Amino acid sequence: MAPLLLILLFLTSSLPAQQNNQFESLLQFADTSRLLRNASVSIYAINIAQGRVILDKNGQKVLAPASNLKVVTSAAGLEILGSDYKYKTSFSLAGENTPEGEFIGDVIIEPSGDPTFGSTFITGILSFEEIFDSVFLRIEKAGIKKIRGGIRVDLSGFSVQQFPDYWSYIDIGNYYGTGVHKFTFHDNMYFLFFKPGLKPGDPAEVLRTEPEIEGLKFINRMRTGKAGSGDNGYIYPLPGREEYLLQGTIPAGVEEFDIKGSLPDPAAAFTGLFLNELERRGITFTVSIIYDSVKTGDRQQNQLADFYSPPLREIVRIINKRSNNLYTEQVLAALGMKNGRGRTEEGIAVVDSFLKANNIFSESLRLQDGSGLSRSNMISARTISELLHYMAVKGKTFSDYYESFPVAGDTLDSGGFKRFGLGTVIAKNARIKSGTINGVRSFSGYIHNKKGDLIAFSFLVNNYNGRSADVDGWYRELLLKLAE
Template identity: 25%
Template sequence: MQPSAMMRFTALRNILLALALVNGAWASSHAGDLEARVESLIRNASLGSTEVGVSIRDLDTGRQIVSIDEIDPMIPASNMKLFTSGAALHILGEDFHFQTSLILDRDTLWVVGGGDPALGDPVLLEEMEWTIDTLLDRMVQRVRDSGVRELETLIIDDRIFDRNHVHPDWPRDQLDKRYCAEVAGLNFGLNVVHIKAAPSKSGGSPVITSMTPNLPWILPKNEMHGKPGKDAVTRIGIRRTPNTNKMTVYGRILSPIGADVTISNVPEVFSRLLKTRLEAEGIRVGSIRLAEGNTPAPKADGAEVRELLRIKTQLGTVMERCNTNSQNLHAESMLKRIGHENELTAGSWANGARAVRMVVIDRLGPEHAEGIRQSDGSGMSRQNKVTPETVTAWLTSFARDEDLGPLFLESLADPKDAGTLRGRFDDLPSDIELACKTGYINGVCCLSGVVSNSNGRGYAFSVLCNEIPGNVPIRSAKKLQEAVVDLLAKQLQAGRNGSNRR
């Protein structure tokens, strides 16, 4: 007697159900085993009273398979950049470009900023075999080519962002450091000046040999010396008085050396710099000022109003500088730019944070809205808080996103390339890919990212270490993070070889 179709379906359903139960039980056992091993790594990490939160997700299922204090809000340091850059990609799109335009309106030259953090970025210019001087020369040449020899006014339009250039949470004693560079609607040269010094050939005090970009009206005070001494080494430091561009260069200078110092009020400094360069080429400039009010910059009409130059930077380039090289300025500029795009007002830290929260809800659901509190874009603020489980949910959402995921993951640090992972993970197997973001501020060390194999299997992970005691070296936290990645790499290799069911 032949079994009925219903009987055959029922039998098949029961078999599949049994297999699902077996696989589910194995997956649960596998996850429990992995979590136990991560807990063992934490116990043996010699971290003292350090607070550690860990979340690991299977990229195939999106399920969290390791959950250790995963819902505790923690300071993410530069892991905050994952949210800033991801939200920028989500809102602006992969084809977005930051733009800066030179617009000539009769006898008025407008420089219209788009908040581009890469304008005059020395690293990107070097890739083009350019320098800051090359870029400035190109700007001046376009004005000369227009036939203009006298400008009544040079206007810098930085209104795409607010004019709160310094975040209130940033350490006041570090505002002259490049990682605390001001953030403006028109940025230039990473908003720093690079000063070089060398011993005096006449045997006197060391001398300043160059400043890039050259700002001839800024004359740093020289407190350098060249006194020799046993085991003496060359060191240079530069202080800047807050809210001014009064600088002091100090240190023992026994050989040529250079250092960066941030610039205050970059749009005004740039206006004076461009005026100086134009006048050096015979183009007289009457006055310089920042744009005011709500009247927009003129639009090119091909007649009396002409766009002389448009400088564009791809969003992907800015994301890579943000995530691979951990450039804070690039993160802050993306945050303010999405605030502007989302609310059509001047970009700010507040409306940028609201934009990120909106994207978190859109991509992850409202249950993760309380898993993030954002104060700035780069992670310099200690008021930023995220939960490890929200970090891995965020990473998983991009890893599984066929449209935006590739660009997002490519922007992250890779141990095979130069960046913040240099010297770490050198012994990863060749078939294991790692894309992640580091994060460090005082007492905080974080690592979050995605590790995968050549078969497409992978995990999103987040290991956040907070309140690291002063007597515990940061290297201990890094070793824990590296051990977790190594454990996941071995899991992926075992799974690929079909031997992960030990």
């Protein structure tokens, strides 16, 4: 038995080397180049048609994935919630009307964590102004000229802690770090407009916010940068203060320039705008704002309007093609509601169970959010590749999932790879989700080889020494090899 055991051990140990022979020079680059030799690398690829691993370099090593984590969250969302899943936001009245046109009771808003409510990312979504028009049309049709009671927003079931643990301070005041909320609107985002100075170094003047948000206060340290330098401005929340520090630069040479910030309290911002709309329409009111679970008691409840999100398949397209953090975190919260609460931790537990239930490698997996914004997320290229393999072979929603990835070399695609691989076999072949945060660059997705076999791949690099574009160049060569 001993000789046979030795032979089996030899064959097992030689498998990665056999798989990697055709990639030998490219993998040596990871060990010897100035760009990667001190970096952490995890590379993995599976030929789905053959059910065979064809590339493995440190495939089980867990690294920060950045936005490549979105392919995990979106897969779990589609498979568990379903492609047709929709969020719902309801407006109703609980109380009674007097003959004089006074409504005595509560205006009730029941959200469900819909990231598309009043969103700007999906064509055909009602703006928050159009939402107001729909709600107030029904209020006016009911003959209501005065409201006495409350505006009650049901925020039960979600955590009051809006930001996942381990998000960076630099992110949480800006539009891509809006956190998790049961009530969202306008992408939990506002536009902050500046008037730049005449020359670089001049102060930049704050003009306004859109929408107008009461209570936002700024300490303005924003400066004017060179013409054409783009958005290099940041919005920092100041601990213990109801103010935000504005730093960085906006470009010279334009009349005005806007950057995007995250709403600190979307429900409060919306109710403030709601009260302004009541006043604008001549409806007088004496109301209190209540953020709690909805309890109507014996009062009659009359529905004003229900607003539904697009189906989840469309939301997932925005997640993967546009790398939208808010949409991803809200899908994770919806998964958390499967365990009774829309908390990040509950959603992560559902994702973890999904991976384990489908025998997807998850050793040493450590997740802190759904979008990959935290540098503390840790996952391996093997885990991502096996998930991609599972979706292609067993996933009920694979078609919707596959179509959500950016298409390389397709100038008409809405993703970020319009020119990547143009003039090569990569173009209009590879589907790639990228990820980038400080020191992290990742690609994961699918590509067909010349035989037509579909290949799932995941490339993760942390702490490279150089430009992300240089890492992309190496990834491009790996993809060209996979496509042979």
